[in-house]
Amino acid sequence: MNAVRVGWLYLKIGVLNELQYRVNFFVQLLQSLIQIGTGLVMLSLVYSHTDELHGWKQPELLSLLGVQVLLGGVIHAFIQPNMERLMQDVQEGTLDYALTKPADSQVLVSVRTVRIWQVVEIVSGFILLFVGLAGVDKSVGFVDAIAFGCALVIGAVLVYCFWLIMTTGAFWIVRMEHVLELFEGIYRTGQWPIGVYPGWLRYSVTFLVPVAFAVTVPAQAVTSRLQWQTLLISFVFGCVLFVVARWFWRFGLRHYAGASA
Amino acid sequence: MSEPVVHVSELTKIFKVPEREAGLGAAAKALVRRKTRDVHAVEEVSFEIAGGEVVGFLGPNGAGKTTTLKMLAGLLYPTDGEARVLGHIPSRRERDYLRRMTMVMGNRNQLQWDIPALDSFELNRAIYRLRREDFLSMRDELIELLDVGDLVRKPVRNLSLGERMKVEIVGALLHRPQVLFLDEPTIGLDVTMQKRIRTFVAEYNRRHGATVLLTSHYMADVEALCKRVIVIHHGRILYDGGLAALADEFAAYKTIGVVLENGGAPLDSYGEVVEVDGDRVSLRVPKAETSRVAARLLADHEVLDLTIEEPPIEDVIESVFAQPAG
Amino acid sequence: MSVDAARLPEAGRWRSLFDFYVTTMRTAVAAQLQYRVAQYFYMIGMVAEPVVYLVVWTTIAEEQGGAVNGITVGEFAAYYIVWTLVRNMNIVFGAPFWEFRIREGRLAGDLLKPMTMLHYDLAYFAGWKFVVVAMWIPIAIGLSAVFHPTLDPTALQIGVFICAIWGAYLIRTMFQGIVGMLNFWTTRGAAVFDLYMATEMLLSGRLVPLQLMPGWVQTLADFLPFKWTFGYPIESLVGDMSTRSLLLGLVAQLLWIGIGLAGYRLAWKFAIKRFTAVGG
Numbered sequence: 001m002n003a004v005r006v007g008w009l010y011l012k013i014g015v016l017n018e019l020q021y022r023v024n025f026f027v028q029l030l031q032s033l034i035q036i037g038t039g040l041v042m043l044s045l046v047y048s049h050t051d052e053l054h055g056w057k058q059p060e061l062l063s064l065l066g067v068q069v070l071l072g073g074v075i076h077a078f079i080q081p082n083m084e085r086l087m088q089d090v091q092e093g094t095l096d097y098a099l100t101k102p103a104d105s106q107v108l109v110s111v112r113t114v115r116i117w118q119v120v121e122i123v124s125g126f127i128l129l130f131v132g133l134a135g136v137d138k139s140v141g142f143v144d145a146i147a148f149g150c151a152l153v154i155g156a157v158l159v160y161c162f163w164l165i166m167t168t169g170a171f172w173i174v175r176m177e178h179v180l181e182l183f184e185g186i187y188r189t190g191q192w193p194i195g196v197y198p199g200w201l202r203y204s205v206t207f208l209v210p211v212a213f214a215v216t217v218p219a220q221a222v223t224s225r226l227q228w229q230t231l232l233i234s235f236v237f238g239c240v241l242f243v244v245a246r247w248f249w250r251f252g253l254r255h256y257a258g259a260s261a
Numbered sequence: 262m263s264e265p266v267v268h269v270s271e272l273t274k275i276f277k278v279p280e281r282e283a284g285l286g287a288a289a290k291a292l293v294r295r296k297t298r299d300v301h302a303v304e305e306v307s308f309e310i311a312g313g314e315v316v317g318f319l320g321p322n323g324a325g326k327t328t329t330l331k332m333l334a335g336l337l338y339p340t341d342g343e344a345r346v347l348g349h350i351p352s353r354r355e356r357d358y359l360r361r362m363t364m365v366m367g368n369r370n371q372l373q374w375d376i377p378a379l380d381s382f383e384l385n386r387a388i389y390r391l392r393r394e395d396f397l398s399m400r401d402e403l404i405e406l407l408d409v410g411d412l413v414r415k416p417v418r419n420l421s422l423g424e425r426m427k428v429e430i431v432g433a434l435l436h437r438p439q440v441l442f443l444d445e446p447t448i449g450l451d452v453t454m455q456k457r458i459r460t461f462v463a464e465y466n467r468r469h470g471a472t473v474l475l476t477s478h479y480m481a482d483v484e485a486l487c488k489r490v491i492v493i494h495h496g497r498i499l500y501d502g503g504l505a506a507l508a509d510e511f512a513a514y515k516t517i518g519v520v521l522e523n524g525g526a527p528l529d530s531y532g533e534v535v536e537v538d539g540d541r542v543s544l545r546v547p548k549a550e551t552s553r554v555a556a557r558l559l560a561d562h563e564v565l566d567l568t569i570e571e572p573p574i575e576d577v578i579e580s581v582f583a584q585p586a587g
Numbered sequence: 588m589s590v591d592a593a594r595l596p597e598a599g600r601w602r603s604l605f606d607f608y609v610t611t612m613r614t615a616v617a618a619q620l621q622y623r624v625a626q627y628f629y630m631i632g633m634v635a636e637p638v639v640y641l642v643v644w645t646t647i648a649e650e651q652g653g654a655v656n657g658i659t660v661g662e663f664a665a666y667y668i669v670w671t672l673v674r675n676m677n678i679v680f681g682a683p684f685w686e687f688r689i690r691e692g693r694l695a696g697d698l699l700k701p702m703t704m705l706h707y708d709l710a711y712f713a714g715w716k717f718v719v720v721a722m723w724i725p726i727a728i729g730l731s732a733v734f735h736p737t738l739d740p741t742a743l744q745i746g747v748f749i750c751a752i753w754g755a756y757l758i759r760t761m762f763q764g765i766v767g768m769l770n771f772w773t774t775r776g777a778a779v780f781d782l783y784m785a786t787e788m789l790l791s792g793r794l795v796p797l798q799l800m801p802g803w804v805q806t807l808a809d810f811l812p813f814k815w816t817f818g819y820p821i822e823s824l825v826g827d828m829s830t831r832s833l834l835l836g837l838v839a840q841l842l843w844i845g846i847g848l849a850g851y852r853l854a855w856k857f858a859i860k861r862f863t864a865v866g867g
Binding site: 276336354357360386388 | 621698860864
Binding site: 034048192196 | 628632634642646650651656733777778781785795800801
């Protein structure tokens with residue numbers, strides 16, 4: 001399939017490009033260590049005052065942190081760079097370069113750029129996840145693992161669609177970049193199980209900015225507390241959002257092409 | 262005779278530039294032991310400038326003119342040599358010195374971006390500790406001279422490149438500096454704007470007797486403003502004197518333009534035929550031979566018109582810069 | 588013409604410094620008002636951090652019968668809402684701004700002016716704070732409506748708080764400035780900055796009220812400047828500090844301002860040497 005081939009090609013080029021900057025690896029390593037360190041400190045602080053947070057024990061919450069860091073790495077490596085570049089192209093009018101290439105435009109703008117050193121973040125997320133799981137009483141079953149995998153993919157798709165919809169909004173609203181700066185802050189909410197948040201916040205981080213689904217659902221899967229209904233809703237939500245994002249993107253493109261002088 | 266305003270003696274600036282070969286092995290080595298290369302940007306430069314002079318610095322990119330100017334402005338610390346401006350040592354960056362000088366760099370903004378220029382001028386008033394009456398009179402004079410009355414109420418970001426340059430200049434001169442360092446002030450501007458700024462600088466120099474050091478790529482700037490030029494190349498002074506005499510010193514040739522009665526005769530034996538424009542032929546002739554060739558032409562042919570021209574300054578400068586270092 | 592012609596006289600030294608601060612602050616307000624939208628978004632994003640902490644500690648407190656280490660839910664809410672004000676006051680001309688200043692080449696232009704850069708940075712950001720505080724008020728009201736903080740400060744506490752947030756502003760300008768000046772020597776200043784921020788987060792009371800930290804951390808925090816930029820100002824308003832400790836805290840701030848200023852000036856001397864040696 002053409003989209004896959006294009007994606008692979010861009011990935012290769014992006015990686016080769018970035019590999020030149022070996023210093024970036026150490027910088028990224030340092031940043032990941034700091035990020036995880038702070039997360040772990042917070043976690044141990046919390047558990048020095050309690051045994052269970054909303055029914056989650058410490059190793060389980062560690063796994064949740066692992067999923068958050070892991071997904072964060074995926075976002076920072078693959079999703080965010082492309083969306084930021086897309087935003088810049090829209091603002092500076094350089095989007096035409098992407099549109100005149102013989103490939104599906106959405107695929108192109110979604111895979112052009114990669115920050116490969118963020119993979120360090122993905123790896124550290126996995127490490128945290130496994131360390132956490134090692135401390136959990138119940139071992140992870142086969143079904144749980146499959147559910148985890150599916151939930152993670154759906155989560156990534158949800159975040160991607162969210163970003164794409166927001167960035168497409170930049171066709172109309174120039175100030176969109178400020179909205180996206182909020183993302184990092186709101187993504188912090190994924191560090192904790194959504195049950196702790198008051199109702200209005202819970203719904204916001206589930207449907208408005210689908211951080212909760214993206215992080216909590218896989219974590220629930222891997223700690224054996226996921227209900228199949230949740231996974232189903234997540235899957236349906238993911239499909240719907242993907243369709244909406246794609247439609248919105250083509251709508252925005254038509255508007256852009258019509259409007260550009 | 263009063264002290265020169267600018268006194269420069271054996272001024273030298275050597276930059277240490279890191280040097281590294283490509284490849285992973287070299288990168289790893291570089292982390293431990295850095296190899297550097299010495300770049301001699303300015304090499305034992307000496308000159309003196311009296312008050313009220315307008316001096317142009319000419320030289321190709323990387324010649325050392327901006328570096329020299331920056332050392333005189335206090336932005337760069339000289340490696341060796343001595344520089345004094347208005348009796349101060351610039352690298353000490355004494356407040357007293359900074360209040361008496363100004364530097365305008367083309368394409369750089371020093372005014373606040375989002376607010377009207379007038380408000381930025383207020384800020385400069387406070388920074389330079391001007392008395393209100395002095396500030397107002399100078400400000401109004403500059404606004405009138407540069408004709409920016411309707412521009413100063415607009416936020417600077419809304420102005421065009423040329424308009425921005427004009428208000429930048431106002432902002433830079435509010436404290437009535439006695440020495441002006443102008444680094445490529447007309448770069449990127451259209452011809453009309455360049456002319457305006459040249460006229461302004463000449464007028465400011467006339468009114469306030471300020472000393473002006475100017476670098477520019479545009480010969481028109483130098484020709485319009487500077488009676489004296491200093492040519493810098495590879496960090497050294499190649500020439501320091503009048504602009505008119507520059508051609509004399511460096512031009513290796515002159516151009517003889519001749520129109521013959523019987524046009525079409527080959528003139529290769531007299532010199533290098535540079536251009537044939539109808540009946541008019543331009544010959545490039547070594548300077549020493551000019552009168553002899555002219556005499557031969559007059560003797561050998563029916564000459565309707567004969568002119569002897571200096572090469573254009575640009576060409577002279579170009580040939581000067583074409584010389585290798587050393 | 589002689590070199591002394593047309594030399595403009597100077598206005599009096601202290602009066603012009605005061606005039607300079609007022610003018611710069613006014614300029615900052617005028618300029619920053621143009622970026623209201625961007626600032627609001629930034630503030631909303633910033634609020635997410637304390638909200639998350641607050642929610643977590645509230646959950647723990649409720650599961651433990653209403654309080655953690657004696658801090659009630661209402662007190663947590665007060666702590667983290669005041670946190671947002673202190674956090675805003677804390678934004679100074681720090682490392683990212685230094686990096687920008689050096690990279691964008693504005694430094695040369697700034698250096699040509701006969702005014703100490705520190706005065707300019709302090710004055711500009713101080714003016715900006717007025718815009719920031721005005722915009723913060725609606726956010727504070729909103730947060731209070733949702734989280735119901737318990738807050739009942741005395742007049743002395745309010746007075747000390749106002750001094751303390753400006754003290755925090757000064758301390759942080761100095762120390763962040765020192766970190767920021769590292770950018771004169773390396774392009775990776777951001778990495779050191781991250782390290783500094785992480786340390787600050789843990790030892791200042793930004794993550795949690797320092798009371799909840801283990802004892803050795805609290806002792807360590809007493810000897811570092813971080814606590815005095817964050818935890819102390821917040822505690823002075825929402826906590827139960829005695830008059831003596833409130834005033835001693837102000838003294839501690841003065842001490843740290845002094846240390847910071849000395850370090851800043853030293854760093855600046857080296858930074859200028861470096862800049863004028865290699866240009867920019």
